Amino acid sequence: MANLFHEVVDSRRTIRDFLPDPVPIEVLERCIDAACKAPSSSNLQLWEFVWIENQDKRKEANKICLNQGAVKTAPVLLAIVTHRSNWRRNRNEILRIFKSRGSIRPTTHRYYSTVIPFIYTNGPFNLLGFWKPLVGRLISFFRPTPSLHTQTDVRVMSHKSTALAAATLMLALRAEGYDSCPMEGFDPWRAKKLLNLSSQSEVCMFLAVGKRSPKGLWWERILMPRTWTYRKI
Template identity: 40%
Template sequence: MGNDIFSEVKDTGYREEAQEIISEEFFKVLRSRRSVRVFKDDPVKEEDMQKILDAALLAPNSSNLQPWEFYWVKNETKKKELVSACLSQPAAATAPELIVCIARTDTWRENAKQMLEIFNSAEGVPDAAKNYYEKLVPLAYSQGPFGLFGLIKRLAVFITGLKKVVPREPVSNAQMITWASKSTALACENIMLAARALGYDSCPMEGADSKRIKDLLHLGSGAHFVMVISIGKRSEKGIYGEQIRFDRKKFIKILE
């Protein structure tokens, strides 16, 4: 199969028209998303929370393996424990709703199997796509007991990479955490933008006791804390100052 799955353009016959977008409304949402530290007591509508959570699941993600979970903590006792685990910071303590965002490194096999089941029940799916989930996904994401297969892959990638272009990660359990966290972080942005589009505000919180949060949610070693996101209506004192961004030249590099 080689690099065909990456380099060849396959025509599956599927067509989907892009929807018309009022671009200024999108940029209004983008510009008005702020990290709100204090919220009003106003509740968030149940249907709006469901839309916000659904938006997370629309995020792009690696190989469509969807290595994430999102916990909407509604139980008041557990919510108090979660606030405490978030260091009782006002962004958590005053928020009507809290979502815990978790990256999963132990669900890729199950989700790859589900992708194959979907492909096998559909017509016109290229063999290369099926082969990707049957052969390449296990090769790419399996690290083996104690990470031993990852070590073998690391050596093989190094030798192969001396002469040709080759995907170099993930070849360790640590890189698997990075892999899953990247996709989960994309979903976190969807959550915050969806909240703003619905008239709410948010605050992403990485400063938290990840072990206590995992214990609270009864999560095992394959679950990795990414952030807690608070959702609600901003208080008039909820934003501590103007948004500070450094000169764009510091970060944006154009290669001509």
């Protein structure tokens, strides 16, 4: 099992030129289901995978992704979106599932009914948005306090979890014999318009998907020295 895992991790590379072979929908959906099992902050799963299948929209998306080689040749293009405003809907779903299972720990219930709304909302006119970080910083002098107060904190939080789902998706695709190219080289304003996203939703990254062509891998893997990436204290 460990060997299989390392084989998938080692063979996943960013591919920038794809064969025209289609990606079967069942493969794509199986991999998206796997991606949805990625860990997420408070298990809120604030992500969405949008397959840009419509040809006119795809042409526009290619332009939005700067017509990079990967996007020009990939048979499938996904937008991986993070919707931080879906916290309430998803929180309610979590509570509903817990209740349908018959029991919920009181601490878990309290967490989802009081702590999560406190993190994700800032009151009328964003009033709490100003005070929450100040109070949080003060409290942190006396006891450990997470910094989950501002809209920026929430934004970072939702992108972090969505990027983990994206990484899981890339590995799942590789395990099925498919390749991908994650892209943050795109115009975020035009992407929002194309996908009809609200102000609280953003594309985390685009993902070109397909089978690698012989020209797809641009160079051997480059890794930083172990001493730069790992230490003990």
